[in-house]
Amino acid sequence: MALSIPRLSFTPALFNMPMKFECATCHQNYLHPYSLDAHHYPACPNCQQAGLLQGLAETEDLIHHPIQFLSNYRRMLKSARDQSN
Numbered sequence: 163m164a165l166s167i168p169r170l171s172f173t174p175a176l177f178n179m180p181m182k183f184e185c186a187t188c189h190q191n192y193l194h195p196y197s198l199d200a201h202h203y204p205a206c207p208n209c210q211q212a213g214l215l216q217g218l219a220e221t222e223d224l225i226h227h228p229i230q231f232l233s234n235y236r237r238m239l240k241s242a243r244d245q246s247n
Contacts, residue, residue, distance in 0.1 A: 175187060179218045179219050179220075180193040180194060180198070180218070180219045180238055181193065181194050181195070181196050181215065181216075181217070181218060181219070181225065182194060182215075182216040182217055182218065182219045182237070183203065183204065183206075183213030183214060183215055183216060184213055184214050184216050185208065185209060185211060185213045185214075186211070186213070186214055187206065187209050187210050187211045187218060188206060188209045188211075189201050190207075190208055191216070191230065191234065192204075192207055192213065192234050192237070192238070193219055193231075193235055193236060193238040195238060195242050196218075207237055207241070219231070219235075
């Protein structure tokens, strides 16, 4: 008897989370939306240097640093909107 495992579809939820970066120059954390077609390290909004990938933004980021997280998230949405126009 074969064991059937349904295919889980968690990919959309995973890729809806922004990527978290740290700038080594100015020591700021910033967020950038993940996209499957753009594989690059985005520039820091403050000093325009490429940042270091820290991984996906997590719920703990919001809990431990709510003001910084929301500020970065708002900045990320604004830059994404400006790039689409």
